[in-house]
Amino acid sequence: MKSSTGTAQRIPRRPALAAAFSVALAVFAADQVIKWLVESSMRLGESIVLIPGVLNLTYIHNEGGAFGILSGSPRILMVGSLVAVVVVLWMLLAEAPSRLTVAACGLILGGAAGNLADRLAAGRVTDYVHFSFWYVFNAADAAITLGVVLLLLATLLRPEKDRSSG
Template sequence: MFLSILGLDQLVKILVKVSFSLYESVPIIKPFLYLTYVKNEGIAFGLFQGVTSISIISAIIVVVGVFVYIMGWRPPAIVAYSLALVAGGAAGNLIDRLIFGGVVDYIDFRFWPVFNLADIAIVVGSLLLMGFLIWESREEGKRN
C-alpha cells in the first residue's frame, strides 16, 4: 500500500509538471473541478507558507515513526493500511519538498485550497485510524 500510494502520487505529479505551466488551470468538470498546477511551500492545503524545514522534519518523523511502530508490533489490518496511507502520502510530499523545494498540488475544487493525491492519502489514513481508535475504545468500554 505504501509503495502504491508513493508511486502513483509521484507519477501524477511528474505528469502535471511536464504537462502544465505553473498556475495553469484546466477545467475537468466545470465549474467544480479543475486541474491546477501549484507549488505549495507550506503544509497541508497551503497553510503556513515558507516553513519548508519544519515540514521536512515533520514528514521524516512521520514516515520513520510509522515504520518503527509497525516493525515492533503486528497491528490489525485497518491500522496497517491507515498507517501505510499516511506514510505513503507523507513520503510523497517529502520527496517534493526535498527535490523541488515545495509540494506539487493539482486538485482544485475552487472553494478549497489546491491539494494532491498524497494529501488525500494522509487525510483518509488519519480518518480510518481515528475511526478504528474510537471503535476500539468503545469496545474496550463494553468489556470493562
C-alpha cells in the same frame, strides 16, 4: 483474533509491515507519476475545468504544508514529515495492528514520502486537485488525510480493553 465488534482482526508485525509498505509504495508511485504528468503537460498556474463549477486540474507549487501553512519553513515541514513517519512505524511495530490500521499507516507513509521527496528535490510540492470550495492539493495530501481518518476509525473500533491498555 476478532474483536467484539468483529472489525479489528490483527495481523502479525512482519506481514503488517509488508502490507503497509506495499500500500505506501503504491501511493508514492501514483503520486510521483501524477505530479510528473501535471508538470510535463501543463504550465504553472494553468487550470483545466474537469467538472464545471466543482473540480479543476490546477497546476501550482506549494512551499507550505496543507492549506499553505508554514510556507517558507521547509525544515519544519521536513522534520514534521519525519516525525509522522516515526510515529506511524511505531504504531505498526508496537503491537499486531488491525487491517484498518495497516491500510491507514500505508496511506500516511506513502503520502508523507511523496511530499517529502518533492521537498527534498525542489523545496516545494506540486499541487493540482482543485475543488472550487477548497484548497488545491495532491494525491499525497489526499492519502495522508484518508489515512488519518482511517486511523481514527481504527482507534474507535478497537475493543475497550485494547484502548485502555494502550
